[in-house]
Amino acid sequence: QVQLVESGGGLVQAGDSLRLSCAASGRSFRSYTMGWFRQLPGKEREFVAAISWSGANTYYQDSVKGRFTISGDNAKNTVYLQMNSLNPEDTAVYYCAASPLPAGASGTRYPYWGQGTQVTVSS
Numbered sequence: 001q002v003q004l005v006e007s008g009g010g011l012v013q014a015g016d017s018l019r020l021s022c023a024a025s026g027r028s029f030r031s032y033t034m035g036w037f038r039q040l041p042g043k044e045r046e047f048v049a050a051i052s053w054s055g056a057n058t059y060y061q062d063s064v065k066g067r068f069t070i071s072g073d074n075a076k077n078t079v080y081l082q083m084n085s086l087n088p089e090d091t092a093v094y095y096c097a098a099s100p101l102p103a104g105a106s107g108t109r110y111p112y113w114g115q116g117t118q119v120t121v122s123s
Helices: none
Strands: 004-008 010-013 020-024 033-039 043-053 059-062 068-071 078-083 090-097 117-122
Touching: 004 090, 010 078, 020 090, 020 117, 033 078, 043 068, 043 078, 059 068, 059 090
Parallel strands: 010 117
Antiparallel strands: 004 020, 020 078, 033 043, 033 090, 043 059, 068 078, 090 117
């Protein structure tokens, strides 16, 4: 059974950085696409970034390009989201997701989800 466990969220000030982690277990993720999504207060869940498990391909939402970086550590079965220059508009619950197929930005293509971690950015 696939399990995804996020960690690293917290309360920070505008301009600060955070690194989210997603520990994956339950099977081999060698061919998987791993994604980060977020749900802002009162809004629908939105795509943030995705990476093929090989690391060869990465995708980002336009609003986070240049500030966020997605990466993976195959040996640790962990995917990271480095978030720099955070602003209050980044306040959300961040979710890790996994798909056995190329999935890109479409949340419906990810069958596996973590429980989420809260990120709050104060101004």
